[in-house]
Amino acid sequence: MPLVTSTEMFKKAYDGGYAIGAFNINNMEIVQGITDAAAELKSPVILQASAGARKYANSIYLVKLLEAALELHPEVPMVLHLDHGADFDVCKDCVDNGFTSVMIDYSGHPFEENIAESKRVAEYAHEHGVVVEAELGTLAGIEDDVNVDAGAASYTNPDQVEEFVKRTGVDSLAIAIGTSHGAYKFRPEQCTRNEKGILVPPPLRFDILEEVARRLPGFPIVLHGSSSVPQEFVKIVNENGGKMPDAVGIPEEQLRHAAELSVCKINIDSDLRIGLTAGIRKHMVDHPDHFDPRQYLSDGRANVKAIVAHKIKDVLGSDNKI
Numbered sequence: 001m002p003l004v005t006s007t008e009m010f011k012k013a014y015d016g017g018y019a020i021g022a023f024n025i026n027n028m029e030i031v032q033g034i035t036d037a038a039a040e041l042k043s044p045v046i047l048q049a050s051a052g053a054r055k056y057a058n059s060i061y062l063v064k065l066l067e068a069a070l071e072l073h074p075e076v077p078m079v080l081h082l083d084h085g086a087d088f089d090v091c092k093d094c095v096d097n098g099f100t101s102v103m104i105d106y107s108g109h110p111f112e113e114n115i116a117e118s119k120r121v122a123e124y125a126h127e128h129g130v131v132v133e134a135e136l137g138t139l140a141g142i143e144d145d146v147n148v149d150a151g152a153a154s155y156t157n158p159d160q161v162e163e164f165v166k167r168t169g170v171d172s173l174a175i176a177i178g179t180s181h182g183a184y185k186f187r188p189e190q191c192t193r194n195e196k197g198i199l200v201p202p203p204l205r206f207d208i209l210e211e212v213a214r215r216l217p218g219f220p221i222v223l224h225g226s227s228s229v230p231q232e233f234v235k236i237v238n239e240n241g242g243k244m245p246d247a248v249g250i251p252e253e254q255l256r257h258a259a260e261l262s263v264c265k266i267n268i269d270s271d272l273r274i275g276l277t278a279g280i281r282k283h284m285v286d287h288p289d290h291f292d293p294r295q296y297l298s299d300g301r302a303n304v305k306a307i308v309a310h311k312i313k314d315v316l317g318s319d320n321k322i
């Protein structure tokens with residue numbers, strides 16, 4: 001099957017109480033790790049490219065990598081999604097060049113401007129059979145091209161969601177309920193420590209999610225910044241020359257709960273970066289004589305696949321849904 005939009009998969013996910021994983025792609029090994037796991041577990045999947053990814057890999061390579069993945073796994077419903085499109089022009093470029101879903105992220109702009117730009121993108125995208133995600137509220141977190149400092153972040157105001165969705169015509173909505181981008185989602189002083197000394201972050205604002213769902217029944221909600229920062233992989237990074245002190249993410253049981261509610265798309269990037277890095281670092285330390293990229297990248301790719309498989313089965317619940 002060709003690339004699809006997320007319309008059908010979100011409907012089934014909403015009704016079935018599970019979510020679709022949206023994993024960030026930057027190179028061939030990451031695409032292979034994600035799509036091999038999705039195929040093995042019979043799970044639909046969203047592959048998403050940020051501005052940074054499109055610049056790094058060149059968008060054409062990413063589109064072609066997805067074509068290759070589809071040729072190998074034609075039974076897997078796959079969406080190619082633009083992550084955090086900065087404005088209409090970026091979204092248009094993706095609509096015109098093979099993406100089946102785009103995000104317009106005008107969440108840092110005033111409400112009326114967010115509505116106007118999101119509506120403009122939705123109208124253009126819909127004319128071309130492409131679906132649109134927009135965002136209300138801002139996430140904290142520091143990433144290459146997605147940079148909102150913690151002080152500027154604000155939770156989504158449920159009073160605004162009906163008007164926003166109605167006036168823009170977007171197909172899904174990302175909301176801010178306490179997640180944030182990157183591997184350092186909370187400062188240590190915002191967390192408590194469990195008996196093993198691991199940081200435990202403050203819980204997500206499920207009251208906001210529930211209120212949004214009450215106001216937008218049946219409407220798919222998106223969670224960004226949903227990496228859990230698996231401590232076993234952080235440990236491998238740190239034991240093999242890396243330095244990721246106090247990296248902390250969102251507990252998986254909270255994401256599982258969100259997936260049972262109205263959240264249909266859960267964005268994960270940092271966990272794959274950590275897994276890939278852990279595999280490469282360990283390989284380099286274990287085999288100082290190796291210099292063939294196929295050797296160390298294989299270990300990185302295997303970690304990406306294992307992490308995606310775990311997410312699909314144990315967090316998202318999207319396995320056996322094809």
Ligand code: G3H
Pocket residue numbers: 024050051052053083084143144145146181182224269270
């Ligand atoms: O939402 C942010 C993603 O993790 C993408 O990050 O802009 O560094 O590619 P990036």
Ligand code: 13P
Pocket residue numbers: 024083084180181182183223224225226227228267268269270271
């Ligand atoms: P993480 O940094 O938590 O993986 O979030 C990724 C994301 O939201 C991409 O849009």
Ligand code: ZN
Pocket residue numbers: 083084146181224225267
């Ligand atoms: Zn994001």
